[in-house]
Amino acid sequence: MSSHHEFIPSNEVYASSFEKGGLTLPPKKQLIVVTCMDARIEPLSQIGIELGEAHIIRNAGGSAQEALRSIVISQRLLGTNQVAVFRHTDCGMLTFTNEQIRDKIVSAASGDAAVAQAVNAIDFLPFPTLEESVKADVQFLKENPLVLEGTTLTGWIYNVHTGKVKQIV
């Protein structure tokens, strides 16, 4: 059975004691957190954010580059002025290169041309080191003309084995 069938009974329990229906659209802390999709990450509890306080952007690796569209919408329409970029230990993005994942997918499709074309169009944004990648992402945001001047920018690594965060930038 797929997990999807479990959403409804679990959600009924959640909704039955839901008391946050009055929260409004703009994040109360004017904060954006960018982090990885990794299943071991739950940023609210891990860094003490309450529901309604921050925009949470998540993708493979926690790429600020891919998050740019969302960051611009968040800042220009909903007033955020802080971005915290997170990476985490044991990240899958440290384990492959663009060439390796493309080869793997094209091989699995027996060289299918549509698959090869689609996969070659994607930059999977892997990175070889955590700290350098955090620094590069913060720098990318610092230099981007669409990120508002005066935005507080920080960079962090979350340790999935200890539950601890470490500030890098």
Next chain:
Amino acid sequence: MSSHHEFIPSNEVYASSFEKGGLTLPPKKQLIVVTCMDARIEPLSQIGIELGEAHIIRNAGGSAQEALRSIVISQRLLGTNQVAVFRHTDCGMLTFTNEQIRDKIVSAASGDAAVAQAVNAIDFLPFPTLEESVKADVQFLKENPLVLEGTTLTGWIYNVHTGKVKQIV
């Protein structure tokens, strides 16, 4: 004071009772949830997912199109075979068009050419209706040659005022 300074003391409390350090990289439920960055969303508690069970991808609107890179990595390297796409009521993406946000940003920059060029290069992916947008995203994944055949695909709307989910697809 920026919210970032509060991460460390909050995280120290979290880490002091952290007991999930043994979780491994692949999501236990082989599940991906795609949802919005909205501050009122916390998918784990809202649909009954535990830490370690699912990849969570979040961006402005919960776009599956933007999530494709992450979905491909999740499926090909970490074995997921289910994708649940969520939209939510009162979403900011319902309130503007590409033209409106571009005009707003270029005006705020007094017509600066670098800003205009950067902003015109971005499709902000707004949508005028929730249900249609959920359906279109699920269809996009269904037809995409990079999404594995046999992937369970569902589409949902989360109500930020009641805490309830409704299945659309």
